[in-house]
Every structure is written in structure tokens, then in C-alpha cells.
Amino acid sequence: MDAPAIELIGIDKRFGAVHANRAVSLAVRAGTIHGVIGENGAGKSTLMSILFGFYEADSGEIRVHGRPARILNPADAIAAGIGMVHQHFMLVAPMRVAENVMLGAEGGALTAGGLARARAEIARFGREYGLLVDPDAIVGELSVGLQQRVEIIKALYRGAEILILDEPTGVLTPAETEQLFRVLDELRRQGRTILLITHKLREIMAITDTVSVMRRGEMVAHLETRATNPRALAELMVGRAIQPPMRDIPAAEGRPLLEVENLTVTDARGIPRVRNVSFSIRAGEILGIAGVSGNGQSELVEAIAGMMPRASGAIRIAGRAVPEAADAARIRAMGLAHVPEDRHRMGLVTAFPAYESAMLGRQDAPRYRAGPFVDLAAAIADTAGKMARFDVRPPDPLLKTANFSGGNQQKIVLAREIETDPDVLIVAQPTRGVDIGAIAFIHRRILDLKAAGKAILLVSVELDELFALADRILVMCGGALVGTRRREETDQNEIGLMMAGLDNAGAEAVP
């Protein structure tokens, strides 16, 4: 049997102290679709970026069709017949599709010839693979799905025999996903090799021939897709048997603490992100929100937390109406706590010492306050206490926030938000990029709050997490609520289908 199209041997890569890839090896047969799965932060993108020459590996070897290849930059990769569709698109928004496609492969000092050729090729790809897109459209004005097509066309235009797609479906509508898979299937039939990175087991089962699993920077398994099943993959992914949902605490039926009515949110460009969403959470209840990322969950949370203006709708916390104008600080004062989905982007200030991150959003709280000044002593002591109670390592309030590990950073955020004894807690992606030990700890804390009679809104892309914690699961798709289920009345399959927007039968099952 002939040499694999791609062979990675002992690839190792560190970012500062973050060990993103640890001696990773991987082989992909030509003319197949190979899936790579792994949790957030497992190292998938890093590995692919190395294969594409975007990052340089600290050590390790790459072989293409058996021949050792020195891939130090994307140019080498392209020359070796490798193309990549990045998780975050690499397009020039204000330029036309054709210009984007020809960029770097203009064929001549003048653009005229290249443009003509690009147009022709784009048309051909349209015919042959159903990659239809107007060559003269401004890329920035295209839908995400179409932009992704442009990325694929770019790769093909450069004659890519091996195509890497990094989480291509995360941002796609179910329909778009279907189309994408048809294209991939067609490419495979034409003998091209495809590397597909994703979180979604459903997709792995649907289209791949073989699959590899990454965990915390290591490659933990290579399997024939036929010979495995989602549950096995999931366990490999998270490195443990998925615990049966903890049934210890029954959902209390207290008074509603968070009520959202007909909430609609539009973004800066006036495009509606959340459409007329209503729900309420009672004391001692955990409401989970499921959905493919980018379907309005973030906007929903930001609107409730006062970080985004609402276009219409009403919000009540513990029965008190939240005024339109109220900003995040004001809403916190009303008894809301918020663990944001991206701690680096907004949850912390990585350049500041830990104690300053630990008072973020509470800076005006009486206990940190000394007239117009910050009561340093109090702030530091207070942080030290939190660190002790939440087992943050190292327990040093003066250490630069950036120098704590992902999980420990998350613990700092959690401690800050939980310890204000809020009525309502919003937790978004609480365990993203956090290792198992920390995950268990964090889950326990959330359940403690439930026991203490708080209302909790849990947003997560990890169905396991939702099923482990939530009493009710509410599914969002395209900014709208497509359904609500009691945990014990549903399963990951049904929710998965609803997330894909394929099923919204009985959306009103629970009032």
C-alpha cells in the first residue's frame, strides 16, 4: 500500500509555558477524509497551523507522500500541495472574491490576466463542486457560508491536493453544513485528501473515513470511523467515562429569580442576533442553553448582563424590572453575577496582578472602597481568601494574572462572581480550556449554588456539561428558541438535532 498523503511525526510546540502540542504523530491516507477531534484548547488548530507552515514546530518531522517536507511557511505548504481553511477566515474583507482568490497566485506582475483566470476557475469550481459564488462580490458583504466557500476556492485555486478545514461547521447553518459535506464528498471522489477538525461527533460519524483524537496537546487515538462510536470517542476526548448526570439535588420549585420576556437584541450593524426570546428561571434551578456557537447565546447573555443594549423586551431580576439603560455595574448591584465565556477577552485583565482581576466589576463595591480610593489592603486580603477557598494555585494575590494557568484563571473568575452571593448566576462555557480536575471542582461549585437556592443560567457548547448540570435545557438556533426540554425527558441526540435546527417539534413541551 502506497505512502500516506500526510505524515506528522513527533510534532512538539510550546507557546510560552503553554504546551500546545506534545510529540504528536498522525498519518492520513490519500483520497480519504480524516477527522481530528478534541476539546477546546486540545491543540488541534496548532497542529494544523504547523502542518500548513503558519507556525513552526519546536521539533518533529512532516512527510508529504512519503517524502520529508520542510514546511517553514505557508508558501512551502502551498508548494507541497497543502491548502487550509482556517478557523478564523483569512480573507481581505473590502476586496472582491476574485482578488482574494488570486492573492499570492496572481501569475504575472499585472493583475489583469490573473483576474480573468480567477474568474474562469471560480466558474469551473462552481460547476464541478457546487462552489457557487459571484467573483465580483465584495467578500466582506458575503454570508459566513459563502466566505467559507471563497476560502475553499482559494485553496483549490492554488492546486491543493490536501485540504485542511479547521472547525468549518462551527459557524454554519445546518443547510450550509449539508452543502459543505457534499462538496467535501465530491473532492474526496476526485482523489483529494481532507483533514477535518471539529468538536462534533455527529459530523465525524457522518463523513470521515478515519479519525484521530487529541487531548491536552497529545494524540490519544487513531481509529477507523466505522469501527467506533460517538460515546467511545467522547470518552477518549475528555479522557474519562462521562459521569451519569448527578441527580443528588432535585430541581427546587422556588419563585422565579430571572425572567426574560420577548427579548430581542440587534448588533451594531442592526442585524438581529436574539429574536424574541422568553424564559424564566426559578430559585434553585439550573437552566441550560444549548446551541452551536454563534447562534445568539453570547448576545443573549451580554444583553441580560447589561453589556449589550436590548432592542426590545423586558428583564426582571428577583421580580425587579431591569431598566433599559442599566449598565453591567448597575445590574450586578441588582444581584446578578456573570462568568463570561472568554475569560481572557473580558473576564480578567491578564496584565494586572491577580487581586486587581479579582475585583473586576466589583471595583465600586463598599468592601474595596476607601473614599475615592481603592482599599488595597482589603482587596488583597479578600483575594487571598478567595484563592484559599477556591484552591487557586499559586495562592498569590500579587502574581500577574497572565501567569496563572487557564484553569486557575477560571477559578479566580468563578470565585469573584460566586462569592458576591448573587440571586442569579450566568455561567458561560465555564470549563472551556480547563482540565478535568478543575472541571469537577467548578461543577461542584455550581451545584452548591443551586442548593443554596440561586437561579443559574448555564451556557455551554458541551452537551455533557449541560446534561450533567441542567434541570431544563433550552436550545437556540439562529437567535431564536427552538425548544425547551426537561433533562430527564430528552437525550443528547434530540438536543443535537434541535441545535442543528432539524427538529423543533414540541418546542413548547415545557411552558
Add this chain to the structure above:
Amino acid sequence: MEGYLLALGVLDSALRLAVPLTCACLAGLYSERAGVVDIGLEGKMLAAAFASATTALATGSAMAGLAAGLAAALMLALVHGFACISQRGNQIVSGVAINMLAAGLTALLGHVWYNQGGRTPALEGGARFAEIALPLAETLRAVPLLGPFYAEVVSGHPLPVYLALVAVPATWFLLYRTRWGLRIRAVGENPAAVDTAGIAVGRLRYSAVLACGLLCGLGGSYMAVSQAAGFLPNMTAGKGFIALAALIFAKWRPLAALGACLLFGLLDAGAIRLQGVILPGIGSVPVQAIQALPYILTVILLAGFVGRAIPPRASGIPYVKER
């Protein structure tokens, strides 16, 4: 007719005054389109003015002066490139530094070499660019309207003026019709896209920064070797910044840039003529108002009260792969 000739005189002067602006403006256009903000245009022009004046003085050749001017500006452009591209330093800070360096060094050396308070002696004869009379200028003068316009405004400028005027369409062509231009425009919007397309971002940006240097050199040399026939400390007097204003005004487009610079040149020509003149009825004009106009207009435009000026998305941000 008398009035028409007067108007032509003003246009002629506006054109002369607009040339340094146009050079600097196009210079800034290359740099910023490639994502490197450059508030050091002023300094580069000043350095070029000094180098060209001193060289022309020494060699007696205006061409040698021009060459030296270009070289000096290129040197500073390289410094800016090294700081902003290779070292990923703050582009504004680097620009400020270059302005200070140029202002200080030129005055210092001028003072030491010629001790005339930093000035160079006046350039005479071959050390200055002679005014070129275009063919038929005098014969066509007879033609009503267009004739005098051709003779007065179009014809009779030194070489650098025509170079600058050619640079405008040339820039347009380079930017919108060549591979290099396509890449420059791309790298100013999204360097990662250029990188993943297999193009070296650094080299590309350096090329743009050097183009910027060349044009600054042309502008500065014109001022010293042609316009003022010598160097004076700080003779650029803020032209580099007006050029930035013009660049914003033109929304980073070459042809519009020429327009903006001509407009600002016209304002300047007007201001010069109105200085201290008592107009019947109006009385004396507060010239400062006219002189401040370009800046005020730019602020208004930036504020988006009229139109909107959006710079290339990646301009000002050093390109770093690892987050």
C-alpha cells in the same frame, strides 16, 4: 481678462505649493495602505531637503541634490521600517522620533557647516532645477482661455513638479493594476491573509515603506533645491502633517489625494496673498483662519459629520503571529 490672468497666477502658485504636499501625501498613502502608519513624513521631507540642498551646493548639480535627498529620506524610511516591522515597535512613537531626529540633526549640521543659523547659502544656477517651458507654450498663449492656462499654469515648472504630477496616476496604476499593489492593499487590511497566501508580510511592508521614503525625498528635495533655493531649519513647517490631513481627506485614494493637496495648496496661495491686505469693506482678513482651515476641515471629516474616512483596517498594528 485681467482677472483671469490673476486667477491663473493664483492657480500657478497653488500648484507649486501643492507639490510637496502631493509627494508627502502619496508617500503616506503607500505606507498606510500597507498597514504602517507614518507621522514621520515631515521628518523625512526635512531630511531630504537638507541633504539635497547641501549636496547641490557642494556639487553644483541639482540632480545630485535630488539623489542625495532621496537617499536621506530612504534612510529614515528604513529606520521606521526596522522599528515598526522588524521590531514591532509603536508606529506613532517611531514617527515622532523620526520627526525630532530630522528637525534636530538638520538644524545642528546646517549650523555647524555654514553657520548661518542653520541655513545653507542660496543655491544658484545649475544647483537649482531650471523651469522647463513645455513645447509651444508661447505659441499657444494666443489661444483664448486654454492658451494662457497652458502657458502660465501647466508650463514653466521645474522637473520635480512634473515628476510629482506623474507620480499620481503612476500610484493609481501600481495600486490597482499590479500584483504588488494588490498585495499592498491586502496586507494593509489583513496581513494574516497575505501571510497564509504564502507572501512574506515583512518584505512587502518594507517595500511600501521605501516607496514612502522615495516620495518624501522627492517632496523635500523639491522644496530645497527648487522652491526655496536652499535649506532653512524646519522649512517643511508642518507640510508633512497637512499631507496626512490630505490623505485622510482623500480617503487613501491617489487621485483624490491630488485633489485634496491642490485644494490645500489653493488655500495656502490665497492666505499668502491676503496677508496684511486691507480688502475694501471687509477690512483685513484674519489669515490664521484660512491657514487653520485644512486642519479644521480634516477634523470635521474625521468626525464623520461629512462623509466618513475609514483607514486600512490593519494600519498601526504590528503583525504578530502568536497571540
Add this chain to the structure above:
Amino acid sequence: MSPATSLPRWADVVLLPALNVALAFLAAGLVVLAIGENPLEATALLLRGALGHAEGLGFTLYYATNFVFTGLAVAVAFHAGLFNIGGEGQAMLGGIGAAAAALALGHLPGAVALPAAILAAALCGAGWAAVPGWLQARRGSHVVITTIMFNFIASALLVYLLVDVLRPEGMMEPSSRGFASGARLPFIHEAVAPLGLALPKTPLNLAFPLALLAALLVWLLIYRSRLGYAIRIVGANPEAARYAGISPAKITVLAMAISGALAGMMAVNEILGVQHRLLLAFTAGYGFVGIAVALMGRGHPAGIVLAALLFGVLYQGGTELAFDKPNISRDMIVVIQGLVVLFAGALEFMLRPALARVLQRRRRG
């Protein structure tokens, strides 16, 4: 990020900046050599002129006063993630404000006139900076460009006022009439005279202690106050600010206003303290020196005071130097400024990797 470039704190905060500044002065020395003078001799003369005698010291501190104000101005904006290049224009407006108040109230006792004039200087400076701040916050116009534009607009305004409004009849150079005694900030040598101390007559005036006070207040503001916390958050991570319920827009305008007020206070030293009348070009580029000072002082008030002193030495010593060595004209100082901004600013991290490697080898061996 990568281990090669991570430094111990002390090296990052002290060693690296020191090396950068050293590099700048090394380059300056080469320039002096290039014009055929002896750098060491020049340095000696410079230091003697600046520190050698009580009078020189007075001048040094007087210059430093300006740089403390403009340096703090740049730093405060910097902490909010804003680059305020408008110190020059804001100082001009400060001068206009101070002069207006001084001319109007000069006849009143100093206890009334001076605070009013100082306040006017701060307010005018603040206003002139708040507008670009607002444009940045609400209209997204880049504060760097707008502050540059505002510098030119300010100088046009100043010329107009001096030439067409404030200049007394028959006076040649554009300047206002002198202030009445009430609006003149006492000189230090006058202030200490009653105490029996006889200091030589220098332009050093009560604006100097005021500047030190300002430095202290800025330190309290930035590192100890809740507002300062908000300013630093907006500077470090605007998203986090939004999350924390801090309005980046509001803070941007506020930080620019404070920055402008400090720049405007420079006029307290020049106009109320020394010239006692409004005149052209009294800012003399000190607004831009503030950029060098802030970069050199790493945005920390203590560092800024030290950097300001250094530049004070350069300015005073440089002027004295210009007498004995006409070749080394005052432009040399501008060159040094440029070099400091280049090496301590734009090329800030050039030496980092090398330094890190050296230190690591130390730690190992």
C-alpha cells in the same frame, strides 16, 4: 511570551529602560563626535552649566517643571490606551486661559487671582483635549490625528489673539501686555527671601512645587484611586471594561481631559511664573518633550519626575554649552530627544531577547 524573551521584573522595569536610554546617549555622543567636538568635554560643560552653580540648578529645575507637566499629561492618556500628541496645543490653550484670567483679575490680590488663573489654564487645556477625546470615543476619529490637527489650530488661534486682539497699540512683537502683580506666581528666590535665604535670581517659581504635587496626585490617581483603576482597565482591555460596567467612552473623554489639564498647567510655569504676559512660541516644543519624558519614565510619575530632571539638565546645560561651544547648538537637545524616543520608545524591546539570553546563562552558570 516565549521563554526566550521573558525577563525578571527588575530587569523589565529598570535594567532594560536604562540600557535603552544609555544607547540613546551613546548615539548622541557619536553625533557630537561627528561634528568634531569632544563628547566627554561637552558632557562636562553641560553638567557644569546645569548643576555646577545655584543659578544653573535654578534654570534646570525651571525647565524640568515644564517637562513634569507635559510628561504627566502624555502618561495619563497612555494609561487609558490613548496617545496624546496634543500637549503642545493644549499648553497653548492653557496659556490663553491663564492670560485671560490674569489680565482680567491681575489687579486683585494674588490669593484670588492666582488660583483663578491656574484653574483657567487647567480648564482650557482640558477642554482642548476633551474634544479629540470625545471624537475618539463617540465618532471613532483617531485621537493621534485629531490632536495633531488641534496643535495647528491652537497655534493659529494663539497668533490671531496675540496679533489682532491682545497686542497693545504700537508694540512690535506679538504679545499681550504684562500682568499686574496679583497674577504673577512668586519666584522661588523671592519666596525664600523672607526666610533669610538668598538664592540667585532664576526663573524657578512656585510652579515647581506645584508640578511635584501634580506628580504625586497623578500617582494617587492612577495606582490608588478607583477612577485610575477604571482608566487602566480601559487602557489594558476595553472589553473587560465593558464587562465591568465601566464606560470606555466616558473614561476616554475623562482621561484626555485630565491629560489636557496637565499639559495646560505648563502655562502656569511659563506664563504666570516667568513671562508674566502671553507671548508666541512659549511652548517651545515642550509638549513634544513630554512624549520623550513619559516614555523614559515608563509612564510612572516617579520615573517621569526623574526623566523631566534629566531633560531639564539637557536644556539648561545645552544652552550654556551653546555659549562655549557654538557648534553644539541647542538643536543637539532635539537630537537627543529624538534618540531617546527612538530607543526607549519605538525600539523598546530591541535588546530584550539578547538581555534575556544573557540573564538565563547567568542563572544557569
Add this chain to the structure above:
Amino acid sequence: KPAITFDVGGKFDKSFNEAAYNGAEAFKKKTGIAYRDFEIQNDAQREQALTRFARDGHNPIIAIGFSHGNALKKVAAEFPNTRFAIIDSVIDMPNVQSIVFKEHEGSYLVGLLAAKASKSGKVGFVGGMDIPLIRRFACGYVQGVKAGRADAEVFQNMTGTTGAAFNDPLKGAELAKAQIGRGADVVYHAAGNTGAGVLRAAADAGVLGIGVDSNQNGMHPGKVLTSMLKRVDIAVEKILTEAHAGQWKPGLTVLGLAEGGVDWAQDDNNKVLITAEMRAAVDKAAAEIRSGAVKVHDYMADQKCPVQ
């Protein structure tokens, strides 16, 4: 040991400062006494320079240019035993001598020449900074022109309102070009270094310029009709010599045509340009002014000019 502070532009500006420099050099040649000098680069330095000279015991100290006015007032008060002198400004203090010139008289003469030399009957004037002193040049010039040719038209422009206006040859050239464009064929400047641009523009356009302060006829031989000489050199030499001889006295000295303080330049460079008829006319006018038969109006007397 005397000391001199030159104004912005420096002692080799081929104009005002250079004249003063020549005077000092002449004194040095005669007496062999050396002097210290300093070239002002920005306003901040004026007071410091004067103070430093006074402190170092220099005496007399001569400040060239009115811009030193305020600084000199302060310093003179501080060092009552030092003798100061200032050119172009009047400071009434017991230890200060003020020298001013009747520029209007000299300007009158060159105006007369301009009128005679002009074919178009249109002549120009480019002033530096718009201040009474410069308007005094302009007014005298216009009077001379009208005296030479009643129907003549005079275009007047000022370069600016700040000190920079004396150091902007670029604008000077633009203004001269504008006036030439309107038909002027003789252009007189009283604009310090800005004038370099004026004279060059005139030379380039093949019309005549008129220099000021020093003899600038040589800057573009044959293209400069004449120069209005302002004998700062004589004044400086006089101060130095008197101080040396111990005859120095404070107060105001006004140097006009009669005192030889102002004059018009004639040398080989402009010989061909000055016809006998012109010379006769200007000599006659000079004589009349000396005798007082003709009074040239001084703008600074009433801040206005009888003719335009």
C-alpha cells in the same frame, strides 16, 4: 570686553544682522579689541544670553533687533552698572542707549529710483512681519514712488504676523511672483531673509529687485536695482568706539539721511541700471530731505500713511 547678541537669522544673513556684524568687525580691526557674540535661535534664549553676558562682566552689550526689547528691559534693570544698547527699539533707561533709523527716508530714495526704473508704472513692496517698523519702510517707499511718478501703482504685501515672517524666502518668492504677475517690474523688500526669495523671484522673472539693510546688489548682479542701506554697521561701530573712548551716553539716537544712518547703494553691480537722470533726481531728493525742504512722513509717528 563688548558683547553682541544677533537676532534670529544669524550674523551672516546678508542683511540686517550682517550689517551689525560688519560694524563690530570694523571696530575690531581698528582697535584690535575682541568681542563675544551670540546668535539667538529662539526667544527663550534672549534673556538668558543677555544675562549671561552681563554676569560675565561684558560691557557694553549690544542687542541687535527690536525682539530683544522685553528681555533687555529686564536684564538692564538687573545690571544697572552695565551699559546696554539696542537697535530698532526705544527703551528709556539710564543704562540703555536706543538707536533707531529713519528707514522712511532711505525707502523714499529707493522708491524714487523704483518709479524711474519702472516701465510698467507698477512697482511692488514685500514686507516681513506686519509691524509698524516695516510699515514705516513701506510708507516711505510709496511716498518716494509717487514723488517719482504720481500715477504709479504700488502693490504691498506683508509676509506674516510673527517673527517667522523674516525667515520665509519661500513665501517671499510667492508674493513677489504674485506682484510681478500683476505687472510690477520693480520689487522692494524689507523682510530680512525672506527678501532672498523676493530678489530671486525678481531675478528669475527678469525684473528688478531692491535690497535692504546691507548692500544686496551683489546677490543677483544686474538684477538688483539698488539697496536701501540701513547703516547698522556704522551705529554698532559708533557705540563700540564711544564706549571704548568713555563717551558712551544713554538715551535715544535717531539716525537719518542727514546723519548718514540710511542711504542707497551704488556699486559696479548696479552701475548700468542707474541712469544719470535717475542719479540726479535721487541726489536732489536726498539733498532736500537733508535740508528739511522735503519731509518724508513717518508711519510710526501716527500709525498711518498719507499715500497708498
